Amino acid sequence: MLGIESSLPSASRASKRRSSKSFRPSLKSASGLKISTMLMICMAFFLVLIVAVGGLAAYFLQQSGDALRTINRQDQRAMQILQLNNNMMEARVSLMSAARFYQEAGIDNDANMLQSADNLVIMANQKLDEVRKAFADIRANMPTEPELRRLAMGLVASYQAYLDDGIEPMVQALETRDYSTFYFVSEGFGVLRAATFQFRIEELSKFYNDQTDVLLEQTELQTRVANIVIAVALLLGLAIIVAMRLILGRAALKPLREAGMHFDYIANGDLTKKITYRSANEVGVLYDSMRRMQQSLQSIVLTVRQGVDEIASGSSQIFAGNTDLSSRTEQQAAALQETAASLEELASTVRQNADNAGQADQLAHNAAKVARQGGESVGAVVNTMNQISARSGQVADIVNVIDGIAFQTNILALNAAVEAARAGEQGKGFAVVAGEVRSLAQRSAQAAKEIKGLIEASQNEVQTGTQQVASAGDIIQEVVRAVNSVTTLMSEISSASQEQTAGIEQINTAVAQMDAVVQQNASLVEEAAAAAGSLQSQSETLAEAVSQFKVQEGDVIDMSERDYDRLR
CATH class of the missing domain: 1.20.1330 (f41 fragment of flagellin, N-terminal domain)
Structure with a gap:
């Protein structure tokens, strides 16, 4: 059974209020x-x-x-x-x-x-x-x-x-x-x-x-x-x-x-407005950052303006230089084309000279062969003259033989002269020799006739003729050696002409490549000139854009390091 207890709270407790003066900063x-x-x-x-x-x-x-x-x-x-x-x-x-x-x-x-x-x-x-x-x-x-x-x-x-x-x-x-x-x-x-x-x-x-x-x-x-x-x-x-x-x-x-107004000024390109707020709180830091931003923008705008001027001047010079270079490149391309045409003609001439040299070489070989045959004939004449000297009884036959040899020698001399004439400038010496041989052949024939008429009375003259024939044999040998030298020289001339032809063809190919490169350079120079013109136009546009900024040094806030460190 629940009992009766005294748990009544006391009468109303008055709430105590402590009135304290609050510090209110201004x-x-x-x-x-x-x-x-x-x-x-x-x-x-x-x-x-x-x-x-x-x-x-x-x-x-x-x-x-x-x-x-x-x-x-x-x-x-x-x-x-x-x-x-x-x-x-x-x-x-x-x-x-x-x-x-x-x-x-x-x-x-x-x-x-x-x-x-x-x-x-x-x-x-x-x-x-x-x-x-x-x-x-x-x-x-x-x-x-x-x-x-x-x-x-x-x-x-x-x-x-x-x-x-x-x-x-x-x-x-x-x-x-x-x-x-x-x-x-x-x-x-x-x-x-x-x-x-x-x-x-x-x-x-x-x-x-x-x-x-x-x-x-x-x-x-x-x-x-x-x-x-x-x-x-x-x-x-x-x-x-x-x-x-x-x-x-x-x-x-x-x-x-x-600050928003200042940002609007900056956004509109006006960098001349003063920023005069001084405080050590976060807003002061914002204004200090805005001041530094304004100064940086001023420096950037001035630098950009200077750079734009330099770019405009440089682009103008580049444009003028590229235009001049383009003209020179076109002239060089035209000169290379003319050079290529001249080299082509020269190559044709050299090839023709090489062909002529080959033909002359062949003629020289033929002349050498004829000269060797002439040498052999002269040897035979020497032997015959020796036999005439030894066998005076057979002088008539020998005279006939000498006459035949003289006739053949004359024919050979005529052939040699013809071949020397065909050889041109290189065959002049050989023509002289051929003339001498012909003269000797004629004199031999004349001598043979005289010997034929005077053989019985001119035994001593036969001996002299024998000596002269021996001398003619030596001359024929010299002619053979000269013809061999001419043959060797003509072979070297033919080989050199072929090498010159190959070299000129290589030079012609190189000139054609140079002409293609010059054509490409001309195209690149034209593109560079167009790019320089575009750069000049863009620099003018950039200069116009930068000119919208008003730059003037004014008073801006400058927080002390102590106030700035308080915010850190």
Whole structure:
């Protein structure tokens, strides 16, 4: 059985507010702080505010929970007290109903009614047992609070008096069927003690109800205080937000808008606007970076302008040089074409000379062969003259032979002269020799005739003729050697002519290749000239684009290294 305990919270606890003066830097001094520092301060304020509001909310929720639990316990105790009153009333009513049933059962001798009366008595005793157990628990757990203890003790005393003077005498009278005593006690002490018990019950119930009302009022007060605290916190948060808006508006938003304007100026090509913002926060770093960007752009624009001028001048020179080079290349190509034509004619002439040299070489070989034959004939003449000298008796025959040899020699000389004439300049020496041979042949013939007429008288002259024939043989040998030299020379001339023909053909091929390369160079020079013209046009376009930038050195911000290091 739940007992009555004193767990009521104290009366409303006044919430203590500590009024502390908050340090509010001026907007001018606050704008010098770093934005991250301002955000950290703002977050710290909001964190403290959230923790404070959360703590107060937790405290008020705890108090409200305690009050609700106390109200619940008070309601349970009030219900228990009312249940005790109901049990006592039911027990008394059951006893009175049982007395009436016993009386009627005795008159009518009705067993069912008698059984009903017994059941009512049993039920009354059960209710009384529950009441006795409840009051035993109340006695064992008597509250310590004076007022509640006084009321509880008064209830216990009225219960005991009601039980001793009313209920138990009624039960005893009913058991003995003493109906007069039963009704006397019921209508006398029973009514009086029941009224007193009822009064004590109502008094204690009223105490519990009053405490419940007090707790409800305290809960409502705490709720109102919590609402006020939350409203104050919201107002404080709103004030912080407004203050941060003003501070950030001065420290960040306005400078950022101005920075946007400067970026627009730079985007439009105006690099002459001054940047005069000085601060050690992140916006100051932004302005310092913007200043450096402006200076870098100025330097870049000036450098580009200078480079564009140099490119324009260089491209003009390149264009003029390429044009001149193109003209010279065309002239060189034309000269190479003429050279190729001349080399082709020279190659044709050299090939013809080579052919002529081959023919001359063949003629020289033939002349050498004829000369060798002439040498052999002269040898035969020498032998014949020796035989004439030895056999003077056969002079006539020998003269005939000499005459025939002279005739053949004359023919050979004529042939040699013809071949020498065909050999041209190279055969002049051979023609002289051939003329001499012809002259000798003629003289030999003349001598033979003279010998034929004077042979008998000119034996000594035969010996002289023999010597002359020997001398002619030596000359013929010299002619053979000269013809062999001419043959060798003509072979070398033919070989050299062939080599010259091959070399000229190679030179002709190289000149043709040079002509193709020169043609390609001419095409490349024309392309280079076109590229130089395009470069000149692009440099003019770039110069026009760069000319849109207004460059003028002005005052720009210059943060100190100490302020810049503070942001690192």
